[in-house]
Every structure is written in C-alpha cells, then in structure tokens.
Amino acid sequence: MDSSTKKMLQRAGALAAGAVLMAGLAAMAQSVPVVTGDARVDKLLSQMTLEEKLTLIHGTQEDPKVYQGQAGYLAGIPRLKIPSLRFADGPPGVLTRVPSQGETATMGVAATFSVKDAEDNGLVIGREDRALGIDVSLQPFVNIDRDLEFGRGYNTFGEDPYLTSVMGVAEVKGIQSQHVMAQIKHYVGYDSDNENTYIDDQTLHEVYVAPFDAAVKADVSSIMCSYNKLNDVFACGNKDTMTGILRDELGFKGFVTSDWGAVHSVDFIKAGLDMEMPGEPDPNNHGFSIPSFFDSRPVPPPPAPGAMGDIGDMFGGHIPEEPKPAGFGGGNWGVKLDPKKMPEALKDGTVTEADVTRAAGRVLYEIVHFGYMDGLHKHEVTPQAIEANAKIIEKTGEDAAVLLKNEGNVLPLKSNDLESVVLIGPTAAQVDSIGINGERSVGLPQRQVGPLAAMRKISGNADIQFAVADDMTGTTIPANLLSHDGKPGLARSGGGAEKVDPQLNFTTKAGNALPPNSTVTWKGTLNVPKDGEYWIYLQAMGTNASLKLDGKKFAATGAFQGGVHGDILQANQDNVVPTTDNLDNVRRSIELKAGEHAIEISTSSDTSNAPVQVRLNWYTPEQRQSDHDAAIAAAKNAKTAVVFAWTRLSPVFGLPGDQNKLIEEIAAVNPNTVVVLNTSQPVALPWVDKVKGVLEMWWPGDEGGWATANILLGKTSPAGRLPVTWGKRLEDYAATDPKHPERSKRAPDKKTIYSEGVNVGYRWFDKENIEPLFAFGHGLSYTTFEYSDLKVGKLQDGGLDVTVKIKNTGSVASDEVPQVYIGAPSQIPEGVQFATRALAAFDRVHIGTGQTKTVTMHVPERQLQYWSIKNKKWVTVTAKRTVSVGGSSRNLPLKQEIN
Missing domain, CATH: 2.60.120.380 (Jelly Rolls)
Structure with a gap:
C-alpha cells in the first residue's frame, strides 16, 4: 500500500471516528434538556432530583453553630458540590452578627453625582460581604423617592430615574467585582407605604422599571420583588412585570427572590418568582413566623402569648425628640391567597416539575457564573479591610456634602474664626454616622470620631468650644x-x-x-x-x-x-x-x-x-433647660455658631424636638449662624433666611466626622448636588399635594395611584411652576464656575455627545457637576407624557483655579425615547427638543435646539 493510499485510509478512519464521537455527543446533548442554555448548568440540573431542585428555590435555617445572623440562607447540594448561599442586608453596608463599617447613606452616595464614588461604595460593600462570609448582598435599593412620607425613601438614590439607574449600576459593578452577587431591589412600584400602587405603563417603564433595566444590562445577578401589589396584583406574583417585562422585554437571566414574607401563594412560581425567602419556618419559632409556600415543612403554630418577651423595636423605636409613631400595620404580611404548599401543588398539577427546574436553573446559573463551584465560594469570617474602606467612606462623605446656602462666604471657617466659634448639638460631638439602623450596617463606634474632635485635630486648635444642647448620654x-x-x-x-x-x-x-x-x-x-x-x-x-x-x-x-x-x-x-x-x-x-x-x-x-x-x-427637665440655656449663651458669646441638626424618619419633613426653636434662638443672638444638617430627606427650614450658611452632610458613615471637619475648615470644597428637590412645603410635592389624595400613602381603599405619571420630583415642580427652596441638582461651592461653548453631536448609537467648556473663575480648586437636561419635544404624540425637562447626562470633574476644562457627556439613546403604550416598544421622538446644560435643574445657562 503506497503512502498516499495509507494516508487517505487514515483520514477516512479519523473522519469515521469523529462522526461516531459527534453522534455520541449529540445523543448526550439530547439527554440533557436545555433549561438555561448553559451546558454546565443544564447538565447539573439533569443530575438533580426534584427534592434537590426544590432546595435551590426556598430559604431555610442555617446550622446555629455557623450562622452569622444574616438575613437569609439557601441550603446547597453537597452531593453535587453546589454550595449554600448566605444573604445579608443593606443598604448600605453589611449586617451580620459581626459589626461592619457604617457607610455613607444611599442618598449621600447619590448626592456625590459621581459614578466612581458609587462604584467604590459598591466595592466596600462587596469587600465587607466577602470578609463576613456573605454571598448575596441585598442591595442596591433603586426604588424612587416619589413620596417623602414613604418610610424607606431615605434608602433610595433620590427622585430621578436616570440618576438612580447610573448610580445603582455603579454600585452593582462594585459589589460584583468582589465575587459577591448584588440583589437589586425592590421590583417594582415599591415607592409608597400603601399596599397597592397603580402605575400606567409608560410611567412604569420610564421611571420605575428603568433602574432595573439598567441593572439587567449590567449583568446584575438577582432581583428582589417587593411587598406591594402593583395594579391589584402582588408584585412577586405579577406575571406582566415578572415575566412580560423582566424576562421577555429586558432579557433578565438571573433569579428573582421574594422580599421576606412577600409570597402569598405557591403559584407565584408560575408568574416568574424563583426563590422564596426566608422560606422554611424556624423550628425554634423565635417569637414569630412568616408563612411559606415553596417548602414542605408544616406551618408552625402561632407563638404563645408573650413569646416575644421584652424585645424592643427592631428598628430602634421612637425617641424623646420624635412624635410617637402611629404603629406598624403589618401591610400584606401573612396574607394567604391559597394555603396550598409545594408538595400539594406538584401533586395536583398547579405547579409542574418544569416550573421548579426553570427556577432552580436560574439560581444555579448565577452560582456557577460567580465561580462559587470553582473555589470562589467563601463562608469563613476573615479580617475586614478597615483602613482601605475608611478612605472611601471618608471621601464619599466629603463628596456628598451639599452646600445649600453660604451668604457672605461664612464658610469655610478661617483660622481666626476658630478662636471664637462654638459647635452646638449632640451630633457636633458625635458623628451622626447612620441616622437610623434600618436594614443596614450600624458601624464601628471605635472609628466614629465626631466633627468637634476632628476639627480640633485637623486645625490644631484644641480650644474650639462646644455646647451639647441635648445630652443624649445623660x-x-x-x-x-x-x-x-x-x-x-x-x-x-x-x-x-x-x-x-x-x-x-x-x-x-x-x-x-x-x-x-x-x-x-x-x-x-x-x-x-x-x-x-x-x-x-x-x-x-x-x-x-x-x-x-x-x-x-x-x-x-x-x-x-x-x-x-x-x-x-x-x-x-x-x-x-x-x-x-x-x-x-x-x-x-x-x-x-x-x-x-x-x-x-x-x-x-x-x-x-x-x-x-x-x-x-x-x-x-431641669438639666434639659440648663443645657438649652447654656447653648444660647455660648452662641451669644461666639463670633460664629455652628448648629448641628439631625433627623431620622419622624416627623416627616421636619426636624425632631425643639431643634427649630434652638436654631431660631441662636440666630437671634448670633448673626453668623451656620447649620449643619444630618438628614436623608428634605426638611422644612423655617429659619433659613435668618442663618448665613446651611450645609447638608446627610448620614455620612463612620468617617463622617472627618469629612464634616474637612468641609467646614475648607480642606475640601463642597461639590455635592441634591438628588431630591428641596421644597418649601410638604404640600408642594406631587405625592403629598392635598388636591390629589389618590397619590398619598393614605389614599382611599388603600390604592395609591401615581397620577402624576412621569412628572416625579423636580419634573412636577417644573410642570406646576412651583418654586422649590433648593432645586434638584443644586449645590454651591467655595469657588465659582463659568459655562461656555456648548456643542451637541449626534452619534450612530442614537445618542448624543454634549460638550461644554467650564472655567473655574474663583480662587479655590474644586469639583463641579455639569448636568444635561433634555426638554419636551415641540410636538408631542397624543396620549404620550413628557417632562418639561429631564436629566439625561452628568459628570463630576475637578477644575483647578483659573483652569478651563472641556467636558463631554454622553446622552444615551434611551434618554431621547419614550415608551409607547400603543406599540409596546421604545420610540425615538423626531420633533425639535432643547438640550440644556448647567449646575442644577433650575440653573441652565446653556441651551441648544436639536431635531
């Protein structure tokens, strides 16, 4: 046989062998049903029993010997080396039995208008999660701050859907960079304390779904569905939003977890819910239980009278300065649309194994893709990166600072001012790190240096005076x-x-x-x-x-x-x-x-x-009066009085206790009064015209004392911007306008209708020509800036590049936050809503004294589109629109028309 014939036969043999191999692989592939489209995940699913699949779709109780006090636990499948998952609360930070660092509140992160700061905060959260043995971080919180009476509005990134989307995505990237799953929440319409919200389809897509859409595009691992009903259907069992929008429109591949106790029927799995939390009841029944449906455990009996013992309020309860709360109504907790549990549902066909497999597959898909089966799973508690995290927390606190008012350049405090300055209020001596504990890390007290001590240290002046006014230690x-x-x-x-x-x-x-x-x-x-x-x-x-x-x-x-x-x-x-x-x-x-x-x-x-x-x-009572009088006397004897005021959640749109009275009395005896606010929502400022300066520091986290001191002393120029409109009256906001009771949390029949549509926040103020106290995006600096040379260029991706020159015309190097707003089109299609103007791009840039920088901001195509209810798709407007650029929603010196 010649060599050429031999080679030909060898090649033929190889081809035949290859064909046999391919046929074998094809047969193997056919034996593995396609569930997720990922070969490894689908193969694992094919090897799992029904009981094992069920394990991946409901929470259970972790072994008490290793339990870290986190919010939830999902058991793994040791036989297949599928690890368990721990879920821990925020935002911000990480809440387990091991204390973790207190970070700048979410609203403060939003106020930085800095994508880098948001991503860095996500990095801190992810690092803390890894150190504390957590796999799923229950944050960021991307609902919209549409109603100041919403008890969890303080946890949001503010009132604007675009700002919320950008900052939320940045935090997701930071968290997930540490091999920790981010679980963005709460999907969807959870922007009111009412049990049932009604939102039209255009508003739902453009405002309330938008941050989740952005997160899906950023490959967020998971989403938490919310407690409320949306348009009369429970959010966690709403097929229109969970499947129609989230899966079919947005293409989400990850898993959806219920908020704790937000499942009311086993058939929620048919609507698109993948995982029930907290799942199986605690066999020790520590005082209360939440109904569960996806497991096979019997429902525990209700707790015996007094089983809760003498526990206090898990969120801190009211304190003397605050009005007594109305009480917790319980909302939709415990509602059972159908008492049937998973075993019965599988038996009678209400739920099929295919439903379970699909849900388990989505969970397993993320476990695999996060490397948790390849050595990246970690439940050991290891040392935290305290110092590295602290640098980010301090910088965020500084970047978040919003200088609301600075008459006569009363700030920053000069060195000679410190010879005759008094700091007044308990949060002057102790940093108001976290505001209220909520579902967030509560900080490391040993790191919480107060503004007073920080100012003394930084300035070298140990004689800066202090008056407590309200002694919280007693x-x-x-x-x-x-x-x-x-x-x-x-x-x-x-x-x-x-x-x-x-x-x-x-x-x-x-x-x-x-x-x-x-x-x-x-x-x-x-x-x-x-x-x-x-x-x-x-x-x-x-x-x-x-x-x-x-x-x-x-x-x-x-x-x-x-x-x-x-x-x-x-x-x-x-x-x-x-x-x-x-x-x-x-x-x-x-x-x-x-x-x-x-x-x-x-x-x-x-x-x-x-x-x-x-x-x-x-x-x-005698000591309270004495401390109050001493604070007034100290202010009278000082050249400058800096009053520190705080809020938690109550009263809405107000300072607790007699803080307004205190500020009024101090301003009456000292013409150079400055107020430093630690709030996470706007509050009424009845004394604003009587004080020289107002500085909003939010709840700045453990390092906030240093951040506050650096701003007050001028070591850093403030450049934060308001992520919410600061109204003059609570009645000025859309959700609390007395002419529209249907919008409020006290709406008739427990049905809150978002009848303001897309005009949430500053858009409402613009539409109604209401003058705010401070506009959305507002924030002063220790310098001044001049905007010029606006250019708008259209791009092939359908978006715009907006370029502007900004010159620092003052004497202090500082950051500036240019903002781009897109106006309503000259011709509006019938039945379509448009805001007068809407934020479409922003940046944060550092500009030296006398320096001019050219800044280009990209407007994504989506910011030029509207959701067509008629056509059920995104549509780009072709009419004329105005592009405006400036330092806030009401300070837009540059404008250009585009087609």
Missing part, C-alpha cells in the same frame, strides 16, 4: 433616689449571687462590667423628686436589656434572637448616636409624678460572649 440616676424594701440601692438577683447595688452603672469604662452572658435582674424603687417629663435612658452592650416602670414594659433594646439580623446588640441600634462610651442607648420620655415608682431592669444573653454592660441614666 447622667446615671443618683444612688440617693434608688431603694428597695425601704433600704438604699437596687436588689440584684441572678448571676450567681444576691446583691444590692447603689446605682445601675456597670460598664467597661468604669471597670466593673459584668461577666459575659450574665443574666441579671434588678428590682427596687425610683424616688422622683418633682413632677415633670423625664427622659429615661436604658444603656447596654454585650446583652439585651429591658426596663419596667410601675409594672409596665417601658423600654427594651431592639436586638433579639431571630430578629431582623445580627442577633447581637450593637451600639447604633436604638438611638441617633451611641452613648459617649459606645453603649446602645434606648431613650424614652415619660411624665412622672413626684414620689416612688417601681422599677425593674433585666438582662438576657445576646450570643456575643462580650462583657455585660448595663447602665440606667436619665435627663431631667
């Missing part, structure tokens, strides 16, 4: 006012011995903290010297504690086993700030008559194994 109730059975002191029982303690003051600072896990009760009598409103402070750490007064429950710490998360008490749990020695601080007010009152304080273990610290302080 003083320990004196021994001469405490007794038991007619004898001095409180009777202590438990902890191995019966004792009498003259006062209740056991702390690490005092050197007498009790041993870890001490369970102790003190009983006795409090002898009140005179009638009045007393503020009682129950302070604790390393334990939970409760207080009874005259036989009734009066106060309790807000952490508890099986509670929101964490299972251990942390210092920022229950008050605006911890005590000055870093204890949790439960503060309550009560009118007391002179004379004896029965008192009882008890502790219970919190799993931290830390020394038990307990203290009972108070703030008497």
Whole structure:
C-alpha cells in the first residue's frame, strides 16, 4: 500500500471516528434538556432530583453553630458540590452578627453625582460581604423617592430615574467585582407605604422599571420583588412585570427572590418568582413566623402569648425628640391567597416539575457564573479591610456634602474664626454616622470620631468650644433616689449571687462590667423628686436589656434572637448616636409624678460572649433647660455658631424636638449662624433666611466626622448636588399635594395611584411652576464656575455627545457637576407624557483655579425615547427638543435646539 493510499485510509478512519464521537455527543446533548442554555448548568440540573431542585428555590435555617445572623440562607447540594448561599442586608453596608463599617447613606452616595464614588461604595460593600462570609448582598435599593412620607425613601438614590439607574449600576459593578452577587431591589412600584400602587405603563417603564433595566444590562445577578401589589396584583406574583417585562422585554437571566414574607401563594412560581425567602419556618419559632409556600415543612403554630418577651423595636423605636409613631400595620404580611404548599401543588398539577427546574436553573446559573463551584465560594469570617474602606467612606462623605446656602462666604471657617466659634448639638460631638439602623450596617463606634474632635485635630486648635444642647448620654440616676424594701440601692438577683447595688452603672469604662452572658435582674424603687417629663435612658452592650416602670414594659433594646439580623446588640441600634462610651442607648420620655415608682431592669444573653454592660441614666427637665440655656449663651458669646441638626424618619419633613426653636434662638443672638444638617430627606427650614450658611452632610458613615471637619475648615470644597428637590412645603410635592389624595400613602381603599405619571420630583415642580427652596441638582461651592461653548453631536448609537467648556473663575480648586437636561419635544404624540425637562447626562470633574476644562457627556439613546403604550416598544421622538446644560435643574445657562 503506497503512502498516499495509507494516508487517505487514515483520514477516512479519523473522519469515521469523529462522526461516531459527534453522534455520541449529540445523543448526550439530547439527554440533557436545555433549561438555561448553559451546558454546565443544564447538565447539573439533569443530575438533580426534584427534592434537590426544590432546595435551590426556598430559604431555610442555617446550622446555629455557623450562622452569622444574616438575613437569609439557601441550603446547597453537597452531593453535587453546589454550595449554600448566605444573604445579608443593606443598604448600605453589611449586617451580620459581626459589626461592619457604617457607610455613607444611599442618598449621600447619590448626592456625590459621581459614578466612581458609587462604584467604590459598591466595592466596600462587596469587600465587607466577602470578609463576613456573605454571598448575596441585598442591595442596591433603586426604588424612587416619589413620596417623602414613604418610610424607606431615605434608602433610595433620590427622585430621578436616570440618576438612580447610573448610580445603582455603579454600585452593582462594585459589589460584583468582589465575587459577591448584588440583589437589586425592590421590583417594582415599591415607592409608597400603601399596599397597592397603580402605575400606567409608560410611567412604569420610564421611571420605575428603568433602574432595573439598567441593572439587567449590567449583568446584575438577582432581583428582589417587593411587598406591594402593583395594579391589584402582588408584585412577586405579577406575571406582566415578572415575566412580560423582566424576562421577555429586558432579557433578565438571573433569579428573582421574594422580599421576606412577600409570597402569598405557591403559584407565584408560575408568574416568574424563583426563590422564596426566608422560606422554611424556624423550628425554634423565635417569637414569630412568616408563612411559606415553596417548602414542605408544616406551618408552625402561632407563638404563645408573650413569646416575644421584652424585645424592643427592631428598628430602634421612637425617641424623646420624635412624635410617637402611629404603629406598624403589618401591610400584606401573612396574607394567604391559597394555603396550598409545594408538595400539594406538584401533586395536583398547579405547579409542574418544569416550573421548579426553570427556577432552580436560574439560581444555579448565577452560582456557577460567580465561580462559587470553582473555589470562589467563601463562608469563613476573615479580617475586614478597615483602613482601605475608611478612605472611601471618608471621601464619599466629603463628596456628598451639599452646600445649600453660604451668604457672605461664612464658610469655610478661617483660622481666626476658630478662636471664637462654638459647635452646638449632640451630633457636633458625635458623628451622626447612620441616622437610623434600618436594614443596614450600624458601624464601628471605635472609628466614629465626631466633627468637634476632628476639627480640633485637623486645625490644631484644641480650644474650639462646644455646647451639647441635648445630652443624649445623660447622667446615671443618683444612688440617693434608688431603694428597695425601704433600704438604699437596687436588689440584684441572678448571676450567681444576691446583691444590692447603689446605682445601675456597670460598664467597661468604669471597670466593673459584668461577666459575659450574665443574666441579671434588678428590682427596687425610683424616688422622683418633682413632677415633670423625664427622659429615661436604658444603656447596654454585650446583652439585651429591658426596663419596667410601675409594672409596665417601658423600654427594651431592639436586638433579639431571630430578629431582623445580627442577633447581637450593637451600639447604633436604638438611638441617633451611641452613648459617649459606645453603649446602645434606648431613650424614652415619660411624665412622672413626684414620689416612688417601681422599677425593674433585666438582662438576657445576646450570643456575643462580650462583657455585660448595663447602665440606667436619665435627663431631667431641669438639666434639659440648663443645657438649652447654656447653648444660647455660648452662641451669644461666639463670633460664629455652628448648629448641628439631625433627623431620622419622624416627623416627616421636619426636624425632631425643639431643634427649630434652638436654631431660631441662636440666630437671634448670633448673626453668623451656620447649620449643619444630618438628614436623608428634605426638611422644612423655617429659619433659613435668618442663618448665613446651611450645609447638608446627610448620614455620612463612620468617617463622617472627618469629612464634616474637612468641609467646614475648607480642606475640601463642597461639590455635592441634591438628588431630591428641596421644597418649601410638604404640600408642594406631587405625592403629598392635598388636591390629589389618590397619590398619598393614605389614599382611599388603600390604592395609591401615581397620577402624576412621569412628572416625579423636580419634573412636577417644573410642570406646576412651583418654586422649590433648593432645586434638584443644586449645590454651591467655595469657588465659582463659568459655562461656555456648548456643542451637541449626534452619534450612530442614537445618542448624543454634549460638550461644554467650564472655567473655574474663583480662587479655590474644586469639583463641579455639569448636568444635561433634555426638554419636551415641540410636538408631542397624543396620549404620550413628557417632562418639561429631564436629566439625561452628568459628570463630576475637578477644575483647578483659573483652569478651563472641556467636558463631554454622553446622552444615551434611551434618554431621547419614550415608551409607547400603543406599540409596546421604545420610540425615538423626531420633533425639535432643547438640550440644556448647567449646575442644577433650575440653573441652565446653556441651551441648544436639536431635531
């Protein structure tokens, strides 16, 4: 056989062998049903039993030996080396039983108008998640701040869908860069405290779905569906939005998790829900249970009366400065459209195995694509990158600072000002790091340096004066006012011995903290010297504690086993700030008559194994008045008075307590009064015309004291911008306009109709010609800028490039935030909504003194389109429109018409 014939036969043999191999692979492929289109995922699914697939679509309880107090847990499948998943709350930060860094509040991140800052904050969140053994980060929160009465509006990126989309995507990228899944929330229409929201299809797409659309394009791993009904259908069981929009229109491949308790029927899986959380009930039934449907566990009986014990409010409860809350209605929790659970549904065909396989496949797809089956899964708790994270948190706090008013250039404070300046208010001495604990990290108290100490350190002037005005730590109730059975002191029982303690003051600072896990009760009598409103402070750490007064429950710490998360008490749990020695601080007010009152304080273990610290302080009416008067006197004697004011959530659009009165009185005695605000929503400023300066620092995180000091001292020029419109009255906003009760959270029949349509936030103010106090996008600087040479270029991708020159005409190098707004078209199609103008691009650039920079901002095609309800697609307008550029939505010096 010649060599050529031999080669020909060898080639033929090889081809035949190849054909056999290909046929074998084809047969194998045919045996693996296509579910996700990913060969590895689909092969794993084909190897799984039905029970194993079910494991991937509902939460369960983690082994108590390794449980980290996180929000949720999904069991893995060891047989196939599919790992379990831990889910932890934010935003921002990470909330587990291990304390983690307090970051700048979401609204503050939005105020930076910096994509880099947002991505860096995502990086911090992802790093903290990795260090604390978390796989799925339940953030960012991209609902729209349409209603200041919405109790969770503070957690948003503000009122604008484009800003929210850009910042949300940046955070997703930062989180997921650390091999942590971001779960963007809450889908969709969760922008009101009402149970049922009605949104027309154009508004839904352009405003409320838009941030989720952007996140899907950025490959977000997962989405959390929301509690509310949307157009009468529960969001987590709404096929139109969960499948029609999310899957069919947006092409989302990841998984959808229910908010905790937002499932009301097993057939939600048919609508597009993939995973139920928290899932299987806790067999130990720590006080309450949430109905579950995707598992096979029997429903536990309701908790016995008193099973919740003396737990406090998991979100901190109201404090003396705040009005008493109306109470928690429970919303849609516990609603059962059908009590049937998964085993019955599979048996009667309500749910098929194909439904389960599809849902499990979406979860498994993300587990595989995040490398969790290839060595990137990590549940060990390892050291946190504290210093690296702190640099980002401090910079974000500075970049978020919005200088609202600066009459006569009262800020920054000059070195000679510091010889006669007084800082006033409790959040001047202690940084208002997190505002309210909510579902977020509560910070590391040891890092929380207050603005006062930071200013003294940075300036080198140790004599900067301070007046507390409202002492949130108080003083320990004196021994001469405490007794038991007619004898001095409180009777202590438990902890191995019966004792009498003259006062209740056991702390690490005092050197007498009790041993870890001490369970102790003190009983006795409090002898009140005179009638009045007393503020009682129950302070604790390393334990939970409760207080009874005259036989009734009066106060309790807000952490508890099986509670929101964490299972251990942390210092920022229950008050605006911890005590000055870093204890949790439960503060309550009560009118007391002179004379004896029965008192009882008890502790219970919190799993931290830390020394038990307990203290009972108070703030008497006489001391409150004295501190108030001292603050006024200090302001009168100073050249400049800097008043620090704060809010949490209540009252809506107002400062709690007598802060407005305090500012008015200080402004009356000091013409150079500056107010520093720590809020996360606009509030009424009745004194704004009487003060020289107003600086919004938001809730700046653990490093916020340094950030505040750097802004006040001029080490950094403020350049933050308002991500919300700051109205003059609450009634000026669309959702709280009394002429439109259907828009409010108190709408008739529990149906909130978003009848303002696309005109949310500043768009409403523009449409109605309402003058805001401070416009969306507003923010001053320690310098001035001049805009010129606007050029608009059309691009092949359908978008625009908007170029402008910006010159720093002042004497301070600073960032500037140019903003591009697109006006409504000259001809509007019938039945289509357009805002007067809408944000379409922005940037943040640093410009030196006298320097001119050319800045190009890209307007995506989507910002030039509208959603056609008639055609069910995005349509680009061909009529004339105006491109406007400037420093805020109401300061737009440059304009150009485009076709």
